[in-house]
Amino acid sequence: MRLPRPAAVLMSLALLVSCGMAVAATDTLNAVQKRLLNSAASAFAQGDYRPAANALPELENTYMGPWVGYWSLQPRLKSVTQDQYQRYAKHYPSGVAHHLLRQQWLAELAQRKDWSDFTRVLQAGSIPDLISLRCDAARDPLLSTSMVVAPFFLWSGAAANDHACNAMARVYLEQGQITPPELWLRLQQMYEASAFDAALRFAPFLPAAQSGQLAPTVTAPAAWISQQIQHYGSNKWPTGQTHLLVLALLRLAATHPAQAAQFVRTLGVLSSADKSLVLYNSAYHATLSFRSESGHWYAQAYAADPQFRPRPQLLAWMVRTALRDGNWSMVEQATQQMDAVQRQQRQWQFWSAVALLHRGHTQAAHTLLAALESPWTYYGQLAMATLNKPLTLKPGDPPAPTEARATPGNNAPERTAITLYHLGLYFDALTEWDQFLKGLNGTAEIKAAAQVAFQHEAWLLGIHASSLIRGGEDWQQGYVLPYAQKINAAATQTGLRRAFLAGLIRQESGFAFGIQSDVGAQGLMQVMPATAQWLQTHVAAAANADLHSVSGNLTLGSHYLSLQQQHFGGSELLAAAAYNAGPGAPQRWLNRWTPPPGPWAGPIFTANIPFQQTRHYVQSVLTNTVVYAAILDQKPQAIWPQWRLGEVMGQTQ
Template identity: 40%
Template sequence: MVSRIVPLPMRFQPGPGKRWEFWGKLASLISALAMLATLGTVARAQTSAGASDASDAIHAASQAVVSDPVGQFVQDAWQAFQRGDPKPAQQALPRLRGNLLEPWVAYWAIQPALSTMTEADFDRFAQAYPHTYVLDRLRNDWLLELGKRQDWDDFARVESHFIMRDDPQVQCYALQREFETENRDTSAALLPLWTAQKYGGAGCNSAAKSLLAAGKISQHQLWMRLRRFFQDEQFQAALSFAPYLPTGAWAGINDAAKTPLRMVLDAARSRALPQGMQRQLLVLAMLRLGEQDPQQTMRLLLTRFTDLPPEERADIAYLAARSGALQLLPDAALWFSQARDMDPSYHPGNSTLEWMVRAALRVRDWALVEQASRDFEGSDAQRPDWTYWHAMAQRQLGHPIEAQALFAQIASPWSYYGQLATEALGMPISLPASLSPPRARAVEQQAERPGLRSALALFQLNIYSPAVREWNFTLRGLNSDQIHAAAQVACDQKVWLLCINTSERVKGGVDWSQRYAMPYRTAIAAAAKSTGVNEAFLYGLIRQESRFIAGIRSWAGANGLMQLMPATARWVARKIGMGDYTQDRIIDVGTNVTLGSAYLDMLLHRFGGSEAMAAAGYNAGPTRPARWRDMGLPMSPDVSGAIFAENIPIPETRDYVKHVLANATVYAALLTGQPQSLKSRLGEVGPAPLQQADAEPLP
């Protein structure tokens, strides 16, 4: 198994754009001022050489920031912070006064002691590091702590300066503060926030309990929320709300979570349907049973519990059907249809509708695909994936004009469903002309932003997650041209993750050299030639695996461009006769790509050349796609690779396969200059040939 790299936080934070100011109002700013002077010289350079000069200056300035011993101090502080130890950061801080990364080390020094921090401590930090990302990061953390303490006066003062405003738990605490200090009924705003959080969360659960105690949230609304807790297997969260229910609720909720079958069978043997709280507990038990044994749950719903209210029967049936779909059970589509018949007016939620579409696709029930894809609510109704499948259903049901209009809405050459829609319209996937490179002066202006320089310095120290966060925060409010220029700053420094992700934000076209960068061309081309793996497929996979960060190591221990696990790398090295392989070579670009491409070639052979299955195996391990390929219907004919990919039950792997193949399609167009077909690349997927039963296991 090759996986795993934890996805880095790549979200761009909303909010008004502000020109960042350097925090330096302290006396010891020698190194920082020297850096600014260097960049000032760059800004006055001739435009024709400006971008190159700016790149060189950034590199030189960053080297000064991260050079030993400074860089080692910062790395030690970061590594200790990840363990919850602030001491190395506290010890390093006096030595880093005026350094570009001083605010980060100060944050790592104070954040682990949040529970004992005072308002004066926070104010001192805010005064020392104004207008920095780390101040708003600490502000977010501090608001959560103040909410936990119910310190509403300080909460209101700090929250008024909060910039990111993207933490739902802070939002929930803010609603609790408004209710408790301003006597405003905030239940209408809280309920959707609370329900949207799988765990509820400390802030949302706290606010809900405050409103429950005051009678602003009804018992019915609470029972509905407990159902969602059960669907998400958050039983401890459900138990924490037992005090707001009648006596005996705690024991009943606990039994429903731990022994649902016994509760359900006891109720089935009873002559009368339980009422009140006992019936609500029965529903919870059946929801739990629906996850564990969807087939038995559907049988009981259809034979014994026909007297349950239609809404409750439908809720249980939809959950059982979703569980069956996740397990690729052959009757899942039928169960969804039966759930719809139990209460046609019931809306099961978008996450359940997703699996209704997928189950219907497996059995080619296009009428059910059309019904489910039509029922999405909110922004999900406009998502390209469900628009595409709704269009496919319209086409299969004999409505070509409606289908064409829907395909036209989402057709594009650079996204998975956009590519599929383009081909559905009868057109090959061709790339439009690239945007012109950003102006040199525009690149210089972005290179002067302290937040971007700080992020690049962190990247040089292999401190990736904080770097991405600060970079994204600094991009707030920039227009498309400025974002294009900021992407070039990262590209020039060969920080490909920031280069690619930033370029994806550019509107009005694509700069192919940024968005689909092709670094390490010699090594990747050589690996493709030696193994026979398509070069575009290799590029598409590496772009998704590591964003071309050569030295990255995941939390699970996967390494390098192709995120190889050490055991897999050793096994492949033996198989291909790389006798001089040693563990320290795993992040060497040439070695990593040679081993990774050889392993990918083995997966392609194992799965009959299917790139969809090989990509799934690379991400989730080689045994899972072998189980998924039958799609729960071992006697059925092959299905399209698109239907196979859509039904992968692991969300990470499902998205991974789509991204890899869409990437590969673009890279193939760039490498060959010819139109491409994602549909051909996806191919067909079906049951394994019998001769593969004795194939050698892959790691």
């Protein structure tokens, strides 16, 4: 689930009108203060700082004071002064709101190139975790170089399009502290990430013979390569031209992978590592569109240089391609190339076990699968299914609890998070809540925190707390079902399984009925206004449904989900994919590649969903569904049927 953040929170700061020495915060709010708080929060969500500024004198010494001060500052980042920030920091020297404000203020100071104030703010606290701010610190001329890591190490660890880190790199390139080989390596990383515009800004730092040729490797790579072959032949090029050749081939791999692979076969100037690099990238881009050649190119990439270690993303898709092809040897080959951290991820452990199973190593496979078994994770459930074990509630486990009434909380951060939640500032509530949870000790305290959240009907916060319990052993807390009667009614009306509907809502919104995504999706089922309008026009039962009410949102969302499930032959898996990515996406993927019938069709199709967000979404919804089915039906659940693809391309599975 993407957690929405009001537009004003993304980038801004404002004038703090009232401040003073920090005093003990009051732990209750009177009626006037509550009204002022609601007005300030509502305005802040719309980017307006003024109600918070007006309310601050009344609220600054309450437990919500740091946040009201933040709301009065944040929406006008461009006009704030260092003195105004310092007064806020003096009054509220710690806490989540100050942490957020400090990060945003540092970013603004770096943008202004106000290194004097940047240095002062940075040295007043810990070095920020954000790599962008660490890059800003690295280019601060007033800071000692001993305060930062080696510039290339920092640069190479950042996203290819990170503006701050690229700006830092240009400073160090001018000083000669990033070497030419390091620049070529970073450009290669940028081309692999398709960050071509960012890469072109580094052309002036290349040797003169190559500087003017960088742009053609992006705009017309095939033509540039052909011209160079005419000039130099196929076997011996100057070193700088060879570097450019690798970049041009990486660019070509992203758009015309077959052409890139063909050049690799004919160009003797490439080293075995360069050939492997280009072929891995060709295979990767080809497999995202389900091209049948991708498995062949992966095999060629490995054969070109078995010692070459491609980046983790390429190996991940090598496994997924091998699953599509039923090439279990390649699954093992790809996982063996992974580094220790990637190899230990549950998904690759699982597929390694399946590869062992298909290759006749039953005992080794069962040992791996047994270690992965879990009712709480997607691959844990798949491991249980592979071992022919149903998901069964432990004896004596009661069903999920009903909604409870609120009871007072005594912990200030806990109370602050719950207050933010009910003000509709879900991102800030989760940030405050997560910081509070980090200070707890052990399962008992986390369970108690979750229970307080549920008592206050802060369902998303309680679910998040429960997810941190090692092993996820608390069914009641982790899988609450608020709005149970309305969910049951919507499921009955549309023919959906209530466990499926509940599982999807848990992933979409965490049962936070007022949540809104950054693209405008609304409510429990995150329905887009345009979708709601279409349903109100075309589905009689949804004609009068109110997008912004609990019942209306459920009516609209459940009808849309039901339409997707009907379209995809009853498959909950494909319905979930369509609900997240749009109905055209799974149909397009199926048209390009249809899995053969059998129990593995669903999991292998899911593993090959090209969009990471949709892939994880489907896995989470299906996992939630099985757990809710076990709770609601109070009987063991067979796991394989949850992942069937239904009637696909004329085949029933």
